[in-house]
Amino acid sequence: MTAPGTGDDVLDAHSTAVPLADGRELIYFDDGPGHDRSAPDQRVLPARDMRSEVRYDPISGDWVTMAAHRQSRTHLPGRDECPLCPSAPGRHGEIPASGYHVVTFENRFPSLGGPPAGGRCEVVCFTDDHGSSFSHLPERRLETLARAWTHRTRKLAELPGVEYVFVFENRGDEIGATLQHPHGQIYAYPFVPARVARALDMARSYRAERGGCLFCAVVAAESAAERVVARTDRFVAFVPEAARWPYEVHIYPHRHATGLPDLQPDERAELMVLYRDVLRRFDHLFDAPAPYVAHLQQAPAGPDAELAHLSVRIFTPRRAENKLKYLAASESGAGAFINDVLPETAARHLRRAGRA
Ligand SMILES: [Zn+2]
Structure with a gap:
């Protein structure tokens, strides 16, 4: 046990890290003890395309990430094909368990990451209920999500080359969400955004x-x-x-x-x-x-x-x-x-x- 408030308190409590089929890391953060998170990822996945590239605009001073491979990412799939819903027999999504509280995992179609770009993109799911939303989360779940965000803020900031950890969450295809299942993301940028x-x-x-x-x-x-x-x-x-x-x-x-x-x-x-x-x-x-x-x-x-x-x-x-x-x-x-x-x-x- 370490002192609360340092962030270390969130590292071990009711969390389980597992590998996905293509080697990405997924972490379950649970509301409490007693959940078996050992279900393996049963999919066969190709290696991820990591050809992102970060370019610097000397006129604006902005960093721009080129991620052309993301054009093929999953776009507004039907509910039956939602990759963020829990897995069930014959239906395997990104999260191997049959139910979950909060999970974080590396994005399969990352904007950042890989040798040229550096950095990392993670997905954060905070409910296994496809039709729910952040505003409906109970307080217990809000605390679990805060633990997960705190954990990832600290850990991603420690990765070599990461200069800024950006935690966000949004809703609506009007603002560009390509999956309807409630979720957020974390971008660990190899630069400090403008x-x-x-x-x-x-x-x-x-x-x-x-x-x-x-x-x-x-x-x-x-x-x-x-x-x-x-x-x-x-x-x-x-x-x-x-x-x-x-x-x-x-x-x-x-x-x-x-x-x-x-x-x-x-x-x-x-x-x-x-x-x-x-x-x-x-x-x-x-x-x-x-x-x-x-x-x-x-x-x-x-x-x-x-x-x-x-x-x-x-x-x-x-x-x-x-x-x-x-x-x-x-x-x-x-x-x-x-x-x-x-x-x-x-x-x-x-x-x-x-x-x-
Ligand atoms: Zn879903």
């Missing part, structure tokens, strides 16, 4: 000029503003003053924590419940649950870790019942977002959605 690098630069400048943490200062200001959506003792969820998306919520701990491994288990549990609360509000904004992207901002693996401040960021591109926000000329050509919904209005709608 948006993250820019935020760290802003934090470094702030510290040099004014001292302290830029994010802590923003959290303090937003906590007192009219854009707060929900709060708990130790976390606050708000629509940022300069939100880029029609409905966009950031969740921050009040105290300076650089990532999930920096949180105590009870803090992680509190964060996950607030996260679910925000997603439930997104479910109630419109007639049908909104498509969304949710991701974690955490410390990079290398230098500058102490500049970072953990946040969960959630947005939907839906701006009205039947209208989506597209990345049009200003956004895609100039990188300048134009938001049709005032953040103060979005916050009011999201507060109201919590009473639905």
Whole structure:
């Protein structure tokens, strides 16, 4: 046993690592003891195509990953062919067990990984119920998922060449999900992505000029503003003053924590419940649950870790019942977002959605 909060507490508790047929690693994270996860992968799988390549654009400073082999990946399969549903006699998916709580495994069609690109892509499944969603997970499962995310954040950051671990989860073909079974992914990039690098630069400048943490200062200001959506003792969820998306919520701990491994288990549990609360509000904004992207901002693996401040960021591109926000000329050509919904209005709608 090791001290909780270091991340080591999550390594051994009710988790089992097994190999898949093509050599990838899959890890079961269980809600509790007493689950047999020894079922072997009975498929015969070809070796994975790992021909990704990372290229640097000297003009924009962006890293771009070339992953042409992903064109052939599974795209919106029928429910009978869902690769993320548990396996059953005569029907073998990615997860060998006949039921599961949380599993993580390397993506069969990875954007990253292999000798030229470096890095790694993992899939995270948090329910074996094909028709469920994150917003329906019980608290016990949220804690298991937080354990899995914390474990993978730490372990992937230790891989050679990995500079940033990006945990995300989304829903809806509107935002590009190619599998309907609820799931998230983790990209372990061999570089610090542009948006993250820019935020760290802003934090470094702030510290040099004014001292302290830029994010802590923003959290303090937003906590007192009219854009707060929900709060708990130790976390606050708000629509940022300069939100880029029609409905966009950031969740921050009040105290300076650089990532999930920096949180105590009870803090992680509190964060996950607030996260679910925000997603439930997104479910109630419109007639049908909104498509969304949710991701974690955490410390990079290398230098500058102490500049970072953990946040969960959630947005939907839906701006009205039947209208989506597209990345049009200003956004895609100039990188300048134009938001049709005032953040103060979005916050009011999201507060109201919590009473639905
Ligand atoms: Zn499924």
